[in-house]
Amino acid sequence: MSLSLVQSRALLGLEAAQVTVEVHLANGLPSFTLVGLADVEVKEARERVRCAIQNAGLEFPSNKRITVNLAPADLPKGSGRFDLPIAMGILAASGQVDAARLVGWEFGGELSLSGDLRPVRGALAMALARPSNGPAASLARLVLPIDSAREAALVPGVPVYGARHLLDVVAQFLPEGHPPPEGLQASLPAGEGWLRAESAPPPQDQATQHADLCDVKGHAAARRALEIAAAGGHSVLMVGPPGSGKSMLAQRFAGLLPPMTVDEALQSAAVASLAGCFKPERWMQRPTRAPHHSASAVALVGGGSPPAPGEISLAHHGVLFLDEFPEFGRAALEALREPLETGHITIARAARRSEFPARFQLIAAMNPCPCGYLGSPRGICRCTPDQVARYQGKLSGPLLDRIDLHVEVPAIAPQELIDAPPGEASARVRERVIAARDMALARQDHANAALQGNAIDQHAALDANARRLLQKAATQFGWSSRATHRALKVARTIADLAGSEPVLAAHVAEAMQYRRVAGERVG
Template identity: 60%
Template sequence: MKYVSGNFRQPLFRPDCLDCGFPEAIAMPLAIVHSRGLDGLSAPEVAVEVHLAGGLPSVTLVGLPEIEVKEARDRVRAALQNSGFDFPSKRITVNLAPADLPKESGRFDLPIALGILAASGQIPRQALADHEFAGELSLSGELRPIRGALAMVLAAGGCGRSFVLPASSAREAALASTVRVLTADTLLEVCAHLTGQGMLTECLAVDEACDDSSDYADLADVRGQAYAKRALEIAAAGAHSILLAGPPGTGKSMLASRLPGLLPPMTLDAALESAAVLSLAGQFRPERFRCHPYRAPHHTASAAALVGGGSVPHPGEISLAHEGVLFLDEITEFDRRVLEALREPLDAGRIHISRAARQAEFPARFQLVAAMNPCPCGYHGDSRGRCRCTPDQVLRYRSKLSGPLLDRIDLQIEVPALPAEVLQQAPGGEPSAKVRARVAAARERQMTRQGKANARLTVKEIDQYCHPEAAAAALLKHAISRFELSARAFHRLLKVARTIADMAACQTIDAQHVAEAVQYRRFTKD
């Protein structure tokens, strides 16, 4: 940015000069600056009202500010003085409206500073009406990035105002393409733009969709395990959850990390929603836009870390994995109460967090991939007889996963140990790109037929779209009796069979589709 004129190391305008060009500021020492707060994934408008009055010099912040917002008074004072502006020796009252919405983080530093400058006549008050502002100020007046910039711009889509953001946050916000996003590095640049002595650069939207062929791990790297690879392909095609059980070192983690590369490309709306959630946590990178997220929390994670929470609700791992994959390695080592918190989000695709003073809702449409050992030592069923666990120990170990949670996992398969000759062979399986093409074709059939992936069908939609033929219905009846399936497990079995039929481009569910689907629920029933 080039300044047209003016020495910006000195105050732009002096409030004690009636010829400064803005005499209305002297008559009414009040300024209103538009900004945005964050309430979950929504971003309600916040009016930053600044009033100057006589009395002992002070700065009072009202409107339910959190500690980070209260500290803005010191950051703003230093930023204004170090940028060459006068800090008014008056009683300054800053109101963040609406008053009943809690305000957090340093995003209000910039609007508070601009409000003080406008109320004291150092910048024109009328220039603020066409913009919204958000940004944290350093003591030198530089703008620092903020969390949730994309969510704020998405919420501002219909207001008709431009949004001024720090340069590092503007790049992600511009992906929304609904608001004119202006980028600034310092407070001085913003003031020069408002006074007409400079122009801020508009940040244009660039769809930096990741290259699926290079940004994901390749399925071809996994040796053997054809059965598990087939199950992984089915999971990707129908957005099903999957449990991988087997001895240590059989490739469970490798298989899980390859699932994001098998998923079909995200739509723009889904990519924006996923990016907005990551932006709330400060973890979004524009170069990863439209890449399916992959989250793998440690088994010591708490319930709040997994599903979200806190006095000010923040998204948890299930929301950060929205439109992607959540991998829980060693799932039996997670606290049981933590795992039980996954039950409702797996069904609903959203999580509603309620606290005494705050409530928030976050999207949580993720694919669960869980991995576990078959017993405490990990070698149950090993041909070399290494397992010394008793049947009671094995049963107790597997019982760490409750029946209601297992019911919600569509595919439950065993990943056996590989023989030495397979391990010594060069990788020769199908690459992810080839499998992804089949997955995308199967998913397209689902979207054309019902507008959603098979795993997300409701009970009514299952009755409408998952009609088995007579032989398939008879096999289903036998499977329900043989494995004592619950109603939920029965419906999920039907949805998996529907996905297998879609992969074979079949309009109806045949007996072979049901038979294969039954094979993917046998591990926990044996």
């Protein structure tokens, strides 16, 4: 047969669109033409595929006019994932593998010049795009390099096969009665080069992967704010002088969060796989991202061509820690406003548009002034009022309005730091957080921070005293509608931590302490 069809997938953001690799061999002047809106790395597959087939001891049809079409033609294709399907298409068109047996299989993998298979990005996204039930489920078979196959196998219900070498793949699709190629005898022993990939079980105790909150002495208010944030999925801004413990608190926050569900873990891992930074040992563990304050807006929220996920998407269902918060570029900070509100980011370019998930918990830390010692007894602040205003003015009102909890982290006295006993351990705080989060999930199926619209009135109902207190606070402190709703959601979380179904005045009063008064300085 001079025409063959092989299935693969192209990545557009987190979407894995199906691509048909069409290979046609014809008589004529020998050539190798690749069409179908392919990027440079895909066009370079011509040389990789040619060398891989020849060095594997297979026959490359050098005397033929080879045309490879990646359909649909208007879908952009990038990366080296098309090396393996192009090679299988050429071998099928030349009769070295059975083209009929390729039906129902999808291939992806980069080839070395020797024929070895190298991992590709986005293996999880490819597996998530496969049907796991229905009539097509029985045909949902995916062939990837071994390491990529272990990633894709984390998706339940999709059979994934891993291979180490091109010959290991060819051996599975030989024509009936066709002798194996000579080079196949030199490949790995049976069972090592081709296997059905199985996902590894998650670690038994994920909380031990993070530093313990018991290392933090004092800071009762900050510890309480982090507990509320973990229970309700809220964002936090910590303000305090240098060395007061802001970074130490933030580094221990992930250890307070509830365990991930399988769906959350798959979404988070799919973004990491797309960026090429997924590690199987981190499976089912909430990510923590801490970019330097010199990061650009594109690095923070994503972008480029083709659009790639940024730090906020890599922190999906995890923690984004931004230290030295005002030192980030103004464009980068303002770009956080939409994902903080919606939980996703849409990157639009002239040629394409991509959407990435970004349901992260923001933990931000900053000094009260450029020198850091405004209001601190440990140092003398020599900043002028204009310098302080310019420094704090880097954070716009709309951005601060979207941060649920504002907490001061003062310096700890030396005597308390040395003599105070260890603080409460993360494990005990985590138990209360899980109980409160379970209460919210049973009531509304998501964390309190994600409440929107009528759901706020329905699930965060106030009693009469709490309602009067909240109305008075919003009027007196000049809160916006968003700030009022966010204070109400924080009060709902405080009530959950107390095991209370109604939101009482005491819960509203505590929530009020974490809201900044309109026009007030951050510090």
